[in-house]
Amino acid sequence: MPWTSTNRIYAKPSNTSSGEAGPLVAIGAKAATTAAADTGGRFELSDHGYGKSSVKLLHVHRDGEYHVIREFEVSTELKLASESAYIIGDNKEVVATDSQKNTVYLLAKKHGIKTPEEFGAVVVNHFLYTYRQVVEAKCHIIEYPWERLQAGSPHNHAFVFAPTATRWCEVSQIRHEAVAVKSGLKGLRVLKTTQSAFVDFVQDEYTTLADAPERIFSTIVEAEWSYDNMKSADFDNAWLTVKDAILEKFAGPPDTGVYSPSVQHTLYQAEKTVLEKVSEINWIRMTMPNRHYLNIDVSKFPANVTKGDPHHYIYQPIDKPAGLIYAQLRRRPKSHL
Ligand SMILES: O=c1[nH]c(=O)c2[nH]c(=O)[nH]c2[nH]1
Numbered sequence: 001m002p003w004t005s006t007n008r009i010y011a012k013p014s015n016t017s018s019g020e021a022g023p024l025v026a027i028g029a030k031a032a033t034t035a036a037a038d039t040g041g042r043f044e045l046s047d048h049g050y051g052k053s054s055v056k057l058l059h060v061h062r063d064g065e066y067h068v069i070r071e072f073e074v075s076t077e078l079k080l081a082s083e084s085a086y087i088i089g090d091n092k093e094v095v096a097t098d099s100q101k102n103t104v105y106l107l108a109k110k111h112g113i114k115t116p117e118e119f120g121a122v123v124v125n126h127f128l129y130t131y132r133q134v135v136e137a138k139c140h141i142i143e144y145p146w147e148r149l150q151a152g153s154p155h156n157h158a159f160v161f162a163p164t165a166t167r168w169c170e171v172s173q174i175r176h177e178a179v180a181v182k183s184g185l186k187g188l189r190v191l192k193t194t195q196s197a198f199v200d201f202v203q204d205e206y207t208t209l210a211d212a213p214e215r216i217f218s219t220i221v222e223a224e225w226s227y228d229n230m231k232s233a234d235f236d237n238a239w240l241t242v243k244d245a246i247l248e249k250f251a252g253p254p255d256t257g258v259y260s261p262s263v264q265h266t267l268y269q270a271e272k273t274v275l276e277k278v279s280e281i282n283w284i285r286m287t288m289p290n291r292h293y294l295n296i297d298v299s300k301f302p303a304n305v306t307k308g309d310p311h312h313y314i315y316q317p318i319d320k321p322a323g324l325i326y327a328q329l330r331r332r333p334k335s336h337l
Contacts, residue, residue, distance in 0.1 A: 035087050048086060051077035051138070052097040055104045059113045067157040070113055071144035076100045078127055079136040093133040103127070115235040116141040120171030121179050128175055138172040164188065165221075167239055183235065184224035185243060190250050191218035191293075195257040216293035216315055217260055221246055225274070225284040233280040242284070245273040263290050263325045271329040283330035290323030 035045050053075040061068040078100070084090040107126055113119040120139040127137040147162040149155040165188035173179045196217035201209075223242055227233045249270040252258025260266045267288045274284050293315040298306040 035083055038087050045083050045086060048083065049077045049079045049136070049138075050094075050097060051075060052101045052104075055101045057104065057108055059108055061112060065156045069146055069159055070116075071146060072113070072116060072119075073142040073144075074104045074119075074123070075140040076104065076123060076127070077138040077140075078131075078134050080133050081135050082133060093131075095127070095131055095134070100127075116143055116167070117169045117171060117181050117183060117230070117233070117235040120169055120181070121173075121230070124171055124173040124179065128173055134175070136172065136174045138170065140170050141168060143167040165243055169235075179230060180226070181230050181233075182224055182226045183239060184222070185239065186220075186222045188221040188223075188243065188246060189219070190221065190247070191216065191291075192251060192257065195252065196260045198262055217250075217263070217266075218291040218293060219250075219263065219288040220291065221250075222287040223284060225281045227280045228282040229280055238278050238281060241277050242274050242281075245277060246270045246286075249273055263288050263323065264327070267325060267327055268329065271327065275329060275331060283328055285326065285328035287324070287326040290325060292318040292322065294318060 035043060055074045055076070056072070057074055058069060058071045076097075078095060080093055082090075082093050084092075085094050103126060104123065107122055108119065111119070111122050120141055123139040124137040127134050143166070145161065145163045145166065146159040149158040149160050151158070165185045167183070167185055169181060169183045171179060171181050193216060194214060196215050197213045198215065199211040199213055201207075201211075223246065225238075225242065227238075249258070249266055250260075267286050271284050271286055274281060296314050296316055
């Protein structure tokens with residue numbers, strides 16, 4: 001799976017007996033020549049990696065009668081210094097994807113799972129410092145949205161699936177570098193029936209859209225962000241703060257709402273709120289597809305059939321196409337003036 005790794009966050013972990021890798025340069029150099037030799041110099045492997053996808057895992061923490069659950073899909077990926085498995089079919093340095101799956105279960109049993117981000121760091125650290133042939137390890141985790149059942153008061157051990165939004169994270173580490181963590185949410189679908197407009201846009205020979213001073217606003221929000229300092233980050237709190245900031249800037253106060261002049265502006269407001277509220281986040285990127293709900297044009301029908309109860313408004317939901325609107329907001333580097 002094509003992960004992109006970005007900011008390296010905390011200092012590299014302390015060495016373990018098997019972790020340091022002086023000979024890696026030699027192994028890497030040998031590997032680089034393997035493909036070239038096999039193809040007479042015509043081709044080279046420009047990327048490779050392998051792992052186990054979607055290892056499903058339920059973690060139950062039992063503290064007397066009070067139980068806490070978190071359910072995940074964990075994917076692992078390793079990059080080896082050697083290309084030999086690909087080029088000449090030599091598996092002697094290959095940590096089997098089946099072993100990677102087992103490792104996920106065993107690390108969860110050993111360390112528990114406080115947050116997906118911290119568990120991801122445990123997983124990538126383990127692979128890098130157990131196997132000297134691994135040059136890069138990645139872990140992608142999706143969390144299933146279980147919530148404690150409220151039966152008058154919070155239930156000790158029963159939960160309800162509440163898929164408001166899906167939480168995910170990507171943790172990666174290159175040997176001798178710090179862990180990089182990216183967190184995200186997806187599938188946050190929202191709609192409001194007023195306090196949304198889109199007017200004063202370009203009018204030219206390509207334009208048919210009329211100014212809409214009043215319209216439905218609906219979107220399915222995706223957001224991803226990265227942390228400045230993994231050690232001081234409160235990942236659960238950050239995720240909830242991002243979700244709440246998006247909902248607050250989309251919806252506004254319950255009685256009056258908040259006016260949106262465009263999807264672009266609402267998206268920016270949400271990102272700004274996140275950077276103001278969560279100091280550990282150094283950038284956030286959000287995507288808000290504009291899911292259109294069209295007014296039904298009844299003007300061509302006779303008045304006697306279009307006349308109805310003025311409380312009823314009927315719109316046509318449109319799946320495709322959707323507007324695609326995104327932006328990334330980051331902190332400016334501090335000026336040294
Ligand atoms: O909020 C919006 N932004 C746009 O850029 C756009 N374009 C469009 O057709 N409708 C909208 N709505």
